[in-house]
Every structure is written in C-alpha cells, then in structure tokens.
Amino acid sequence: MTLHRVSISTAVEACRVLEKLGYVEAKPRVGYFVRGPMQAQSRVRGVLEKDAHETGQRIDPADYVGVHERISVTLARGLQNPLKVDLAGAVCAPALYPGAALRDNMLRILRARSSLYDSAPRPDGVRKLKEAISRFSVSRGMHVDSDAILVTHGCSEALSLALRAVAGPGDVIAIESPTYFGILQVIESLGLKAIEIPTHPHTGISVDALEFAITHMGSIQAVVCMPSVQNPLGSVMPDAMKAKLAELCEKHDIAVIEDDTYGAFLPSPANSKPVKAWDKSGNVIYCSSLNKSLSPGLRVGWLIGGKWHKKIEMLMYAVSRHREEMSQLVVADFMAGSAFHRHMRRLNALLTQQRTQFVEAILKHFPAGTEVTRPEAGLLVWIRLPGELNADRLFESALCEGIRICPGSIFSNTNKFTDCLRLSYGMPFDARIESALKALARLARET
Template structure:
C-alpha cells in the first residue's frame, strides 16, 4: 500500500514537471537506481514510475542511455483561447446543425470523429455478453420483474465502493440508479428548477445538456472556461446572485477535456453552498484519466448535501445499456418521486450485468486498457494535426476523457468544414454545437474514441487539407 502511494505521488510529480516544462524535451531523467536511492523506494516501484510516464508518452527509453523527456508534438501547438461568452442568458440553439451531425451516427462507411463515445472495438463485448446471459439465468423470472425504485442493490453497492477512488465514502443507500447519465441529469434539473430559472454551465458545453435545459424552460448562463483548468472562479462569483443552480463537468468535460484543480472544486462547492445553490456534477468521464490517479469529484468536498453527483457507464463500458446513477444528497426524495413518475424502474438485466462486471474485477482491467488506448490515440491525433493542419492551429491538452478541441484560423467556418468533410465521408462536431451563443464558429471537437489505424490518420490528413484550402 505504501509503495502504491509513493509510486502515484512520484509519477504525478514528475509528470507535472514535464507538463509545466520545468523538465524540457530531451532532458535526461535520473536512473532507476538513483530514483531508488533518492526516494527510498524499491526497484520495482521505480520501474513502475517510468512505465507509467512512458505510457503517458511523457518520457521515452533509449537503449544503453536511460530515460528522457519526450519531444511531444503538442508542445508545439498552442492552447485555444479561454472562452469569453457574453454575460447574458441565451437560447439560440443550432438545431439544424445538430440534426445534420447526428444524422451521420451509425454510418459504417464514415469516419465518425463526431461521436463522443468509444468505438465498440475498444469495449469488452464478449465479456459483457457473458454477464448478460448470466444475469438472465440468475435473476428471478429471468430479469422480467421490476427492480426496486432505488435500483439494483448490488450495483449501488459496487458504485459506492468505488467512490473511494475520487475521495468519497458513499453507502449504497446514497445512490439512485437511472436510465443512463442524461436521465440522471434530467431528474436533477427537474427536481431543482422551474421554467424561467437560470442555470450556469461551462462554455463550450455538451449539446445534449444545452438542449435539455432548453426543453425545461431554463435560461442558460455560459461561464468563461479555460481549456485546461475549467471555469473561471471569478466569473462564477460575479453571477452568483443571478443563478438558481449550476451544472458542471469538472473532470475531462467535452469538448475541451479540461479538469478543474482540486482547490477550484473545493472553492466552487463552498461558494455555491454558502448561497444554497445546488450543484449538479456530471462525472461521466472521471474514470478515463491519463495520469496515475483518478481526479477527485466536487462531491468529495460536499458537506451539506447540495452537490448531486451524476454518472454512468455510457462513456467507458456500454453506451447502449443505459445504466446510470445519481448521488442526490439532500434531494433524494425529490429524485425518487420523479423516477417513480417517469420510469418506475431501471432496466433489470443490464443493471445486474454491469453490477457483476464491476464486482468480479473485470471493470478495472478494462479501464486500464481503455485509458492507455485513449491516451495513445490522443498523442497520435496531436502528431497528425501538427503535421497536416496549417500553422497556428490550436488544440486542447486533455489529461483524460474522449474529446480533443481544435481551434482553427478565424477565417475557417467549422460548419462549412463539416459540409465539405461529409462529402469525403468524414464527420466532425463543429464548435457552434457546443454553445447557445454566436461563438466557436472556427472550432471543432474530434473524438479520440476510434481505434488508431492508418485509415484514421489518412482521414485526419484529408481534414487538414480541407482546412488549408479554406484559409
């Protein structure tokens, strides 16, 4: 246990030195033996540190020479600008653009950079099928009965046990299962608001959340957001008197992939709690971290039950199973009442299958592989963009998740780029989808959830050529 702590702490510290460029590309790192002597760790622990950093593409091994800081392509690509939405609520939803982008979903002959979910090739389909069959065999009446209103007890117990990874100490009774993450968010918004209320969110933000807020008659106030650290705290402070609730994706949100530092999360929870403003926290990407440790949730700093934590397995295990949950804090009875009215019960068989998958340890093994693949994909994408896109292209630097945000020259309209790309069987997500204001017209989100292949690289090359032709 002590070695695990030292390994994680040392890996994180070296990674921070590299990302902050205290350690420069090409710098030589201490040898395994020297690392052991300096930090009082075993040879195996030291090797684990280097393997972890190598898996993140932060360092590289040179035969007979040791380990060196990698010459990463992303260090040549500047970061996108901090978003600057107008300080007014808006509802100018780009319905036609969203419809066009979603119309390409499921097209087998398309390269779908627009779909923010992992490809089926990255998911443990055979093992999931076995758990589905097992659930059908073992459940009473083959799983045709309704679940208890609060949801599958085994699933809630497994999720509660995993809360220790993000700084929580949940009990199974703290959770309510839902039909996916969006269902959880929907219940929370309905429980906490009425038409005409104002909700604060990141900008840019996932289109489905913006559409959901609009459908409930809420006014959306978009907050300035840094591509690495998330919302600007000072901007939130200014709008506190004007908002009724807040919804954030603190860990690797889409489309930026930003991750709020722990001190920011703690401050946000404090600010909102002092005014009695509920925080809906969407942690759907939290398990997809690239570093040595999972980031904490805002819920870890919640002392009065005003943070409602929502998540699901839709982005890391089984999108179509629609298994999600909410930790509603002091709003539990309101959430249960809404669930009774709207769904009565969650899906019996899929909940049981996911619960068994979590219980037998397969989930952690799958997550390790998926995180490594996604981080490797991210590095490949960055290298391709650095090579094939015009100079001046800016990209986010996510430390987890499924999204890469690309900011192009202001002369390039990403919606027009989408139309041209579709003719070459490439689908992207234009930036205008992720806001209710007239902004991000020259931006796009690319999903890194596709297996990296020569074909994917060629499609990025084609996309880069289209961007060059539009400048």
C-alpha cells in the same frame, strides 16, 4: 485596442458584452458610453427578475436556450451521407469495450434463472449494483452509502432529473462554455435559461467568472459542470478550484450539478476527485454513467441527489417507474471484482497512445496556427482553426467526403465557437484515421 492589444472585432464584442451586462450603453452612430455601476446592477437584476413575455425584452446575459434546432439539424445532417470515418461520436471503437465479458456475464445470469421479467424490481435500482457503485465511488475519492444512490437511464436522465429538482421554467442555470450539447438540449427542453461561464482547456470552469456572475447578475439556480475531464475541452479542474466551487455555491445556495461521466478515465485517484467530495451539506448532485467507459449500448447511469434525494426519487418514479434488472445485474457483476478497474487501466493506456498519435498528426497536417488541446484523459480533442476558417463549413465539406466531425457551434448557445471542432480519438490510430485527418486539413484550407 491599444491597451489590451486586441483586434477591432474583439473590442466591439467586449463592448457588446458590457452593454448586455448593463455597464455601458450604446448610442446609435455615436458609440458606447459608461453607465453608473448601481444603475447597471439594478437594470440587470430587474430584467432578470421579470418574465421575457411580460417585458417583451430580450433577457441578457442569461438566454433562453435556442440552440436545439442547430444541434438537431447538425446531428440529422451527420446521418445523411454514407460515412467512411466517424470522428464525431464521443465513443471508443467497439473492440475497446469488454462486450464479450458482458455477454458472458449475461449468459451466466440467465442460465441461473428459469424466468425473466415476470416481476418488477425495486424502482431505485438493484441493490447489488448500488453496492458496486458505492465501492467504485471510493476509487473516485467519495464515501457514499448505497442508499444515497439512485440508478437512472444513463447520465442524461440523471442530469434532467437533477435540473428538474432544483429549477423550474425560466430559472437561470450557469453552464460551462463550451459545454456538452446534450446539456444545452436538456436545459432548452425544460424551458430554463442558460448563462455561459468561460471555461479553460486546462483548468475547467472559471470560478472567478462564476462568482462575478453570481454577484452581479441576480439569481442563478444551479451550475452544471464537468470538473473531471470536461466535454468537449478535456479540462480537469485543480482540487483547489473544486473546493472553491463547492464553497462558493454552498454559500450562495446554488445547486451544483456535477457530470462525472468521464471521471473514470482519470488514471489516478490523486487530484481527480469530483466536486462532490468537497460537499458538506448535500448541495452537490453527482451524476454519472458507464456509457463512455464501459459500453455505449448500456443505459445504466446513477445519481447521488444529496438534499434533493427524495424529490428526485419522486420525479424519477413519476417519469419512468422502475428500471429493468438485467443490465443492472450484468454491470454489477462486472464491477464487483477488479474487472472494471483492469478494463479502465487498459483502455486509458490505449487512449493515451492514440491521443499522442492523433494530436501529432493534427499538428503536422493542419494549417499553421491551429490550436489543439492535449487533454490529460478521456477521448476528445478540441481544435481551434486559425484566421477566419469556419468549422460549420468544414463539417459540411467533410461529410461530402464521408468524414464526420462535431462543429464547435453546437457546444454553445452563442456563436463563440464557429472556428472550433471536436474530434474523438476513440478509434485506434491507423492509416485510415491519418488520411481522414489529412483530408480534414486540406478541406479546412479550402473552406
């Protein structure tokens, strides 16, 4: 405590972590004692390699993900009260999406046809859309052949297929901490284990911590990360870190599963390339969708499977056969010209303005000591409440006043983020939003 100037609870937590890693051992009523490093490593390796059911032991530090119940309860709870203001959904106001243009595209396509759905399209995706995605990829700093792209039912299906291709039940997946709760759900639903890697609000997943985990904690099958505008932190990894991540994982034969859903929100292609741009051997599986950027009602995502392309294609075909053609055509039309880029430019300008107003209001109204991210892009802020304030209780009390937030507890399999919350600034900032933020600030104090 003296050396590092930390509180008693931090010191105890540190000892617990070191115990999990096998570096210290707890002797009841006596304290923590250092163990030999060789012994520590072999213990961790041994535990990791055995099955939890076999040993009857809890597997540390990679855990079976058990957060789903908490996520489900939270999501279901959030639907029970009548809502006045929803700050929980990672989504922009409907008016900010080009819904009218998409409707016009669909009308045009329909008028040119005499019939609909009377034959099955290609299972890998409509060619025109794959070509449009290939061109879009150039703006993200990648050169991708359209044949290397598989169109999926959104980014969730892409992530699920990618994980199924590289790992099987019981395998360990490294994830960001905090991470998007959807990734925790997919990992849990596939019977995988997760190891949480510290992730910084500015620079994203810690490559150093990941390297440490790889070196000291036995086999990790894959890393799932959002290097460009992380959810919930909004962090953007510096290029040097992305290159290092790609190299590290290639060296250790660990698949990188990259979720680039928010990549299109980065205003300039400079310093915004995905990790995939540094991929030399097909070791990075790139997943993305238009769900956040173009339209929340769409289910058009895609992935670039690298060396797992064939396997993922087989898994995708086994699970859901072909995809419907219509929305693929509508999107292909929108992406073919400059409409998508113009839309994103306009959307990003609006979001920048909303972010400034939103963050200022939080700093103005929330209790002193509240920390809030100022992300470079996207539509989410991450807030840490000061002192002992608890965001799960805030979630409950806010719901009673018709305000929905995302409590930090659903972004991790641990209890590290119970004092955090995620808010969306996707709604235009107005008196209604400001009064909701004021109410949250008041409730946080009262909680």
